[in-house]
Amino acid sequence: MTKSLPKVECIARARIPTTQGPDIFLHLYTNDQDNKEHLAIVFGEDIRSRSLFRQRPNETQQDRMIRGAYVGKLHPGRTIADKDDRLGLQLHFDTNGELLPDYNFTTWDSAKNSTLVRIHSECYTGENAWSARCDCGEQFDRAGKLISLDVEPETGIKGGNGHGVIVYLRQEGRGIGLGEKLKAYNLQDLGADTVQANLLLKHPVDSRDFSLGKSILIDLGIENVRLLTNNPDKINQIDYPPILKCVERVPMVPIHWTDANKGIDSKEIEGYLRTKIERMGHLLTEPLTLHSSEQQQHITKQEQHSCSTHNTANTETDSTIVTSTTKRDNAKIINA
Numbered sequence: 001m002t003k004s005l006p007k008v009e010c011i012a013r014a015r016i017p018t019t020q021g022p023d024i025f026l027h028l029y030t031n032d033q034d035n036k037e038h039l040a041i042v043f044g045e046d047i048r049s050r051s052l053f054r055q056r057p058n059e060t061q062q063d064r065m066i067r068g069a070y071v072g073k074l075h076p077g078r079t080i081a082d083k084d085d086r087l088g089l090q091l092h093f094d095t096n097g098e099l100l101p102d103y104n105f106t107t108w109d110s111a112k113n114s115t116l117v118r119i120h121s122e123c124y125t126g127e128n129a130w131s132a133r134c135d136c137g138e139q140f141d142r143a144g145k146l147i148s149l150d151v152e153p154e155t156g157i158k159g160g161n162g163h164g165v166i167v168y169l170r171q172e173g174r175g176i177g178l179g180e181k182l183k184a185y186n187l188q189d190l191g192a193d194t195v196q197a198n199l200l201l202k203h204p205v206d207s208r209d210f211s212l213g214k215s216i217l218i219d220l221g222i223e224n225v226r227l228l229t230n231n232p233d234k235i236n237q238i239d240y241p242p243i244l245k246c247v248e249r250v251p252m253v254p255i256h257w258t259d260a261n262k263g264i265d266s267k268e269i270e271g272y273l274r275t276k277i278e279r280m281g282h283l284l285t286e287p288l289t290l291h292s293s294e295q296q297q298h299i300t301k302q303e304q305h306s307c308s309t310h311n312t313a314n315t316e317t318d319s320t321i322v323t324s325t326t327k328r329d330n331a332k333i334i335n336a
């Protein structure tokens with residue numbers, strides 16, 4: 001039985017020029033599950049939200065431009081949202097006002113082009129407070145970089161070449177909120193690991209829910225996903241065939257593991273990553289000593305895995321099984 005999907009609606013979209021290179025299009029979503037402002041950071045003007053572009057009764061072309069439901073690029077004096085004369089682009093709609101995708105000109109064809117996707121959960125400390133307790137900030141930056149690039153020179157990983165989506169879900173601290181996360185940090189300073197700390201606070205180990213991410217990707221017309229993750233549970237939560245298929249897992253190996261001079265180097269993050277691998281079943285290479293140069297030589301090249309090879313074996317909750325599965329996976333990466 002498949003659980004019905006949350007309903008999402010994109011209420012606004014805007015172009016954001018970035019310091020990293022390409023413009024991105026920030027999409028703000030509402031939904032029927034919570035009152036939080038979940039986001040999609042979209043690379044590529046032609047990846048279109050169906051709910052945003054749907055025509056609304058009595059709205060003007062100006063209204064549509066203000067909501068961000070326009071094709072091409074805005075410029076002073078432009079009056080029509082559905083048509084960009086300068087770029088020669090025009091959108092078409094059916095009689096119900098639904099966008100008719102035009103895969104040759106105005107709409108990204110995700111069935112033909114697998115799309116690089118990251119489902120990212122908000123982490124205030126990792127993204128804004130320079131925290132070295134976790135790698136969320138690094139993963140967020142890396143996802144944006146990979147989506148922009150054709151190929152990542154250091155690893156040979158195929159990027160998105162300017163097309164891709166980072167879904168940004170407001171579920172701070174694995175879903176427990178920032179206040180509780182700060183308490184968990186104090187418990188970690190008292191000797192608990194991240195899993196024990198959550199349990200001591202009477203929270204689940206991980207209360208995140210990625211189903212909103214699934215609905216947002218479907219709304220954006222994404223079909224075939226190359227998912228940037230080490231988390232097998234995320235792969236299972238996103239896969240929704242035949243509408244949304246995870247066709248490849250692209251691993252996110254910590255930068256510090258491949259280059260000792262870069263990335264996050266702290267005692268706290270070693271413990272954090274170790275717990276992710278050993279107790280949460282994350283599919284990461286597990287160096288026995290994170291800083292030994294011998295290990296680092298082994299992890300110079302990342303292997304891109306097909307999702308299907310990981311879907312069944314790694315979802316066990318028994319930590320013993322998870323650990324042994326992870327070790328099998330490690331062997332695969334190290335031998336690659």
Ligand SMILES: [Zn+2]
Pocket residue numbers: 123125126134135136137
């Ligand atoms: Zn974090």
